Amino acid sequence: MRLISQGAQYAISAIIAISKHAEDGAVSASYLSKSLNCPTAYLSQILAKLKKPGILKSQRGLNGGVYLSKDIDSITMMDVIAAIDGTEFFDKCFMGIEGCGHIEPCPFHHFWSVERKKIQRWLESTTFAEVDEKMTQAWFDLRLQFSSGVPSLSR
Amino acid sequence: MRLISQGAQYAISAIIAISKHAEDGAVSASYLSKSLNCPTAYLSQILAKLKKPGILKSQRGLNGGVYLSKDIDSITMMDVIAAIDGTEFFDKCFMGIEGCGHIEPCPFHHFWSVERKKIQRWLESTTFAEVDEKMTQAWFDLRLQFSSGVPSLSR
């Protein structure tokens, strides 16, 4: 029972970390994976999926890495989740029943179609810029495994 | 991206089907699996998990099967989901972060803790008796693969 995949969780944290280094140019997957405490090669695969929808761009070679390809106030939570997990969840019945709908609702349909829509709207309307504003520095320290503040890239 | 497991989905449909035969005594897993269009042996394992928390009892041998061990107005959706999937989901951060909480919230914490609680309360307060009342016969036909009405056990 889980809403978004591990991969989508990594992706969200990665974008927050990348946005913290927007001024510094490209950020490497190995640096990010250390910060997020996740496998480097796996993160690379996740980051690759964020390139297709135009969330990230990448630069090969020494001092290369990934960087945001648009402003954080135009990247929504849904953009990232959709890129990694797809959007099937938001079309799908709680019970996974094909014919479920307004006319032949499953036991969860009336409740779940309302709640799911709320979640969808929130994810679609919440950008990483808002997240940056609202979140405490303490959380960054916690999630990004830094001792304090935003670290230098040290490379 | 999915809320409840396939197993929990089977369990919920199974209980609805079993409740339709409350008068007939035990209902066999093979009969149920045909109705639900799911693997018999797998369903048996799911049904076994519903015995421990006292939702079902079983009868071995010819004409045996499972039957509800309490009234459907005292079995909630959460009872069944918890028996199959556990309740970890309802304690867990959207991002899967250990230290996430009121003091050091993740980007989703404020939104998600409210929405998740709504889902939890609904699942905890909705019984199978209500489901029975509210659901259309059409849905039963759809989900339970019956041509019309509640079929005889034909055994």
Add this chain to the structure above:
DNA sequence: TTAAAATCTAATATCAATATTAGATTTTAA
């Protein structure tokens, strides 16, 4: 008494998500 119909359990198989490994390619500082 026996055969059939059922549960129950343990072992195994399959599949998708997650993760790792290996190595090819690109870029750039020295």
Add this chain to the structure above:
DNA sequence: TTAAAATCTAATATTGATATTAGATTTTAA
């Protein structure tokens, strides 16, 4: 020119959820 640091890709490994298989046990109608 070259070595290092990076992306990129494909192949493989691991893990947990899902599903299957096999067979032991229980019950009862005939």
